[in-house]
Amino acid sequence: MADETPILDARDLEKTYTMGTQAVHALRGVSLTVQRGEFVAVMGTSGSGKSTLMNILGCLDRPTKGSYHLVGREVSRLDRDELADIRNQVLGFVFQSFNLLARTSALENVELPMIYAGVGGRERRRRATRALEQVGLGDRLDHTPNQLSGGQMQRVAIARAIVTEPKLILADEPTGNLDSKTSLEIIALFQDLRATGITIVLVTHEPDIAGFTDRVILMRDGKVQYDRPQTPVDARAAADAYAEVPA
Amino acid sequence: MNIFATFRIAVLALLRNKMRSFLTVLGIIIGVGAVIAMVAIGEGAKAEVQSAFDKMGTNMLVVRSGSSQQGGVRGGAGSQPTITWDDVDAIASEAPGVARVAPSIRQSVQLLGDGQNWTTSAEGTVPDYFTIRAWTLKSGAFFSEADVSGKTKVIVLGATVADSLFGPGADPVGAVVRVNNVPFEVVGLLARKGQSAMGQDADDVALMPISTFAAKIQGGLKKYMQGTVYVGANSPADTKLAQSSIDELLRRRHGIREGQDSDVTVNNLAEAASARAEGTETMTRLLAGIALVSLLVGGIGIMNIMLVSVTERTREIGLRMAIGAKPSDIRIQFVIEAVTLSTIGGAFGVALGVGAAEYLRSSLGWATVVQPEIVAISLGFSAVVGVGFGLYPAHKASGLDPITALRFE
Numbered sequence: 001m002a003d004e005t006p007i008l009d010a011r012d013l014e015k016t017y018t019m020g021t022q023a024v025h026a027l028r029g030v031s032l033t034v035q036r037g038e039f040v041a042v043m044g045t046s047g048s049g050k051s052t053l054m055n056i057l058g059c060l061d062r063p064t065k066g067s068y069h070l071v072g073r074e075v076s077r078l079d080r081d082e083l084a085d086i087r088n089q090v091l092g093f094v095f096q097s098f099n100l101l102a103r104t105s106a107l108e109n110v111e112l113p114m115i116y117a118g119v120g121g122r123e124r125r126r127r128a129t130r131a132l133e134q135v136g137l138g139d140r141l142d143h144t145p146n147q148l149s150g151g152q153m154q155r156v157a158i159a160r161a162i163v164t165e166p167k168l169i170l171a172d173e174p175t176g177n178l179d180s181k182t183s184l185e186i187i188a189l190f191q192d193l194r195a196t197g198i199t200i201v202l203v204t205h206e207p208d209i210a211g212f213t214d215r216v217i218l219m220r221d222g223k224v225q226y227d228r229p230q231t232p233v234d235a236r237a238a239a240d241a242y243a244e245v246p247a
Numbered sequence: 248m249n250i251f252a253t254f255r256i257a258v259l260a261l262l263r264n265k266m267r268s269f270l271t272v273l274g275i276i277i278g279v280g281a282v283i284a285m286v287a288i289g290e291g292a293k294a295e296v297q298s299a300f301d302k303m304g305t306n307m308l309v310v311r312s313g314s315s316q317q318g319g320v321r322g323g324a325g326s327q328p329t330i331t332w333d334d335v336d337a338i339a340s341e342a343p344g345v346a347r348v349a350p351s352i353r354q355s356v357q358l359l360g361d362g363q364n365w366t367t368s369a370e371g372t373v374p375d376y377f378t379i380r381a382w383t384l385k386s387g388a389f390f391s392e393a394d395v396s397g398k399t400k401v402i403v404l405g406a407t408v409a410d411s412l413f414g415p416g417a418d419p420v421g422a423v424v425r426v427n428n429v430p431f432e433v434v435g436l437l438a439r440k441g442q443s444a445m446g447q448d449a450d451d452v453a454l455m456p457i458s459t460f461a462a463k464i465q466g467g468l469k470k471y472m473q474g475t476v477y478v479g480a481n482s483p484a485d486t487k488l489a490q491s492s493i494d495e496l497l498r499r500r501h502g503i504r505e506g507q508d509s510d511v512t513v514n515n516l517a518e519a520a521s522a523r524a525e526g527t528e529t530m531t532r533l534l535a536g537i538a539l540v541s542l543l544v545g546g547i548g549i550m551n552i553m554l555v556s557v558t559e560r561t562r563e564i565g566l567r568m569a570i571g572a573k574p575s576d577i578r579i580q581f582v583i584e585a586v587t588l589s590t591i592g593g594a595f596g597v598a599l600g601v602g603a604a605e606y607l608r609s610s611l612g613w614a615t616v617v618q619p620e621i622v623a624i625s626l627g628f629s630a631v632v633g634v635g636f637g638l639y640p641a642h643k644a645s646g647l648d649p650i651t652a653l654r655f656e
Contacts, residue, residue, distance in 0.1 A: 060569060060649050081573045088571020099566040099653070103263045115252045116571040160570070 005072045007168055007199045008034040008057065013066035015052050015222075026052040027063070028222040036167075039194040039232065040201045041210035044219030051172075053219065054203050058091060058170045059083045071167050088116050092161030096173035098153045100145045106132060106156045107141045113164050131159040135189060151182035158189060162198065169193070171202040175209055184239035187212045191235050212238075253576070257583040264556075271552040272592040275629050278542030279596025280603060282625045283617065285538040287604035289531025290621075291614035293524050300520030302440045302449065304380040306346075306483050307517065308490055310338070310476040310497075313510035328471035329510040334500060335476055342496050344489035346481045349376035350457060352474030354464055358453060360412035360424040360433075367408055369426055369453045371460020372477075379479040387420035387435035395456040400463065402426065403435035405452035424453075429463045431455065486517040542625070545592065546632035553585050553640035564644050565652025578645035585637020586630055593629030597622050 015027040026049050034040055044050040055061035056068060059075055060083075068076040071090055078086065087093075092113075100109045110128035119127070132138055135155040145153055154174060161169050171190070175183035187209060190200055194214075202213060210216050212235045218225045261268045312329045332350075339348040351372040358365045376382075377389045390401045402424055404412075413419045419433045440449040461468040480489040490513050497511045498504075557564070564577055572580075601622070604615040 055650050058569070060653075081575070084568065084571050084573040084576075087569060093569050095566075095653070099562060099569075101563060101566075104259065108259075112567070113570040115256065116567070116573075116576060121252075164571075 006033045006069075007036050007038075007071060008032065008201070009069040010057070011067045013053070013056060013063045013068065015049075015056065015061070016064045025222055027056075029066070030219075030222070030224055032217070032224065032227075034168075034199060034201065036199055037194065037197050038199055038215060039190065039213045040199075040215045040217060041213040042201060042203045042217045042219060043205060043207070043210055045205070048219040049222040050203055050219045052222075054170060054172055054201075057201060058093065059086045084116075088113060089164065090167050092164065092166035092169040094154070094157050094161050094169060094171040094174045096176040098145070098150075098157045098177075100153055100156055100160075102146070103144055105142045105144055106137060106148070106159075109145075109156055110160045110163050113160060117164060127163055128159070131163040132156070134162065135159045149182075150178050151185060154178065154182075154186050155189065158186070158193075162193065167199060169198055169200045171200060173203055173205070175204070175206070181239065181242050183209065184235050184242055188235035188239055191232070253579050253583055254587070256580055257587050260556075260560075260580075260584055261587060267552060268588060271549055271588050272595065274545030274548035275542065275589050275592025275632070276545075276596040276599055278538065278545035279593050279625045279629050280599030281538035281541050282535060282628075283597060283600025283621055284603040284607070284615075285534035286531060286621045287600070287615040287617045288607065288613060289527060289534050290616040290618060291604075291608075293527040293531065294616050295614040296523045296527055297520065300516065300523070302381060303516060304477065304479070306480040306486055307379055308478040308480060308486060308493065309514045309516060310478060310493060311512050311514075312471070312473070313508070313512060328469075328473045329501065330472045330476060330497075331470065332468075332472055334497060335472055337496060337500060338476065338478060338493055342489060342492040344480050344485040344492055345478055346485075347375040347379055347479040349373050349379050349477045349479075350472050350474060351376060351477060352457065352460060352465065352472065354460075356427050356453070356464060358408065358412060358424050358426055359428075360419065360422060361414070361417075363412045365408055365411040367451050367453055369402075369455060369460065369464060371455055371457040371464065373457055375479070376454070376477060379477045382440075383438040385436045385438045386418050387433070389435055390454075390456050395458050398458045398462055399456060400429065400431045400459055401434045401455065402431040403437060403454045404433055405437050405450040405454075406439040407448055407450040408453050409433075409436050426453070426455075427464060480517070483517050483521075486515050490515045490518075539628075542628065542632065545629075546589070546636040549585055549588055549633060550636035550640060552588075553581060553637055554643070556584075557581065557640050557644045560644075561647065561652050561655040564647050565649050565655065568647070568649035569653060574645040577647075578641045581641030581644050582634060582637045585641070586633035589629045589633025589637075590626070593626045596629065597626060600625070 010030060010032045013027050013030040017024045017026060030053060042050050042053065056063050059070070063076050066076065067074060070086065075083070075086055107125065107128050110131055111124045114124045114127065129141060132141060135158050137152060137155050137159065140148065140152060148156065175186055178186060190202065191212065194200055204210055211233050214232055215229045217227045310330065335348060335350045338345060349372050351370050353368045353370040355366065356369040358367065373395055374389055374392055389403060390399065394401050404419060409417065409419045412424065413422065418436060420436055422433050423430050424433055437450065442449065478489060478493065480486040494509060494513050498509050501510055503509055567577060601617050604617050607613040608615045
């Protein structure tokens with residue numbers, strides 16, 4: 001690739017919370033670099049600091065110490081409004097519980113980030129439709145969340161994450177509320193996205209899910225315990241194989 | 248982010264909770280409706296009082312002879328004739344603030360016409376009387392100055408007298424009426440005024456030139472003007488000036504010193520009218536005040552619902568922030584939701600208030616007046632209520648931390 005700047009370059013991140021009189025060190029010096037197009041899994045038990053790391057990487061929180069460059073820009077000291085713009089333009093979020101607006105059509109849910117980006121109505125509709133087609137929901141544009149299955153809801157959420165053409169997608173336990181078969185389909189969708197050049201950082205506590213990524217980072221006690229590349233398993237093939245198992 | 252998109256978001260959010268939005272709006276509807284209906288009732292009462300006084304005469308002052316005094320017994324206003332014809336002329340020519348003067352003398356007479364008879368008090372006066380007492384014609388004409396100087400035997404009848412003599416609705420102009428057996432030609436029929444402010448029948452009158460009256464009814468002109476002098480001031484503002492200048496003039500002419508009781512009384516009807524109008528104004532304010540309280544309660548209802556809504560939609564707020572909403576975007580969204588609620592409530596409230604005022608007017612006969620200003624003010628106020636009571640919940644929503652908001656259960 002011509003552009004060698006890492007998409008994400010975090011140095012010596014520390015985060016300390018004060019719970020009453022006690023200081024809790026959620027992150028104790030985490031350094032992490034992710035290149036463009038990587039599909040990274042962040043693993044760890046609860047309390048390992050992986051959620052705190054994701055909040056900082058997602059520009060939802062600021063580190064106590066350390067620097068964080070996102071697409072070459074130092075973002076660890078930006079104010080709330082500037083962080084909101086970064087989240088809107090550079091990042092896409094996928095959550096465990098989908099976080100779709102109830103009683104609102106799939107199309108309108110996907111249009112939401114573009115409203116805050118100031119995209120005009122016609123263009124919003126066009127791009128939202130395309131994003132939904134990309135995740136295989138071209139025929140469900142007008143369905144509201146309660147008319148969709150869990151997997152379909154997560155696809156809408158992914159469409160919402162990619163519709164702004166972000167550089168980085170942060171997925172927080174995206175398969176946590178889904179059954180195994182649907183999980184595989186969602187992971188396959190992520191692998192498709194990675195193939196188009198989008199960088200994905202995924203938080204999970206399921207080792208088999210982590211197996212579908214290029215690189216696994218294990219967090220423990222606020223530090224990176226290990227960080228190694230791997231050859232990913234093809235989720236599409238796994239999903240197809242799964243489909244042949246009699247129910 | 249553009250305002251239409253925000254407005255759309257707000258409306259969609261409200262539509263997601265139709266019943267709750269409706270109940271919230273109801274508070275404002277009732278508040279605004281109450282304000283408009285109450286003020287309409289108050290303004291109607293005020294207009295009614297004003298029109299009653301206007302019918303009696305515009306900018307009118309009434310000058311009467313003072314009281315007689317015999318051995319400590321005072322006879323009451325008018326019991327002792329003290330106003331001379333020269334006094335009347337002096338008021339017209341010398342007193343500042345006075346536009347026109349009409350002396351009026353009256354006597355009970357029997358009228359005969361078209362085979363019917365009717366007893367009423369005939370009044371002798373001058374043409375200015377019609378202007379001062381705000382009479383208008385239904386047909387014919389008023390008598391003129393020429394009629395006064397020529398002692399013409401002409402008469403102008405009130406609606407009640409005409410109905411009694413010629414039958415309801417008949418036009419008596421041109422007919423002959425005998426007043427105490429003297430034939431008079433009817434030249435004019437007055438338009439009906441209805442009940443006077445004092446509750447009498449204002450239309451039971453028969454008017455003729457004062458000279459004719461003195462010659463044919465009273466039997467010669469007396470030295471004193473044994474009646475009432477109606478004075479029209481230049482303008483409503485001039486009634487006070489006219490009142491004091493007439494009082495001063497007559498004291499001087501009658502040689503009455505400062506501090507002594509004058510032998511004439513000057514009543515300012517315009518002032519009495521405005522005092523009465525002020526009384527109803529106070530009532531209007533009181534009613535509007537009570538209604539305003541209900542509008543305020545409606546506003547608190549909006550705040551309550553908005554606060555519930557912020558808590559209920561914490562995750563939604565977190566999500567919006569995660570995908571790029573700035574705190575100001577969230578604040579604007581909630582303020583617009585509140586303002587939308589209150590403005591819709593205001594619009595329906597106006598309809599309710601105007602409808603109620605119309606119902607009271609047409610079905611119950613209340614004199615209600617809906618003023619456009621009040622409609623505008625209550626609409627504006629309901630929007631202000633929306634902003635005022637929407638700001639705090641909106642501020643609370645915009646201050647949420649996206650991480651906690653996203654995790655909120």
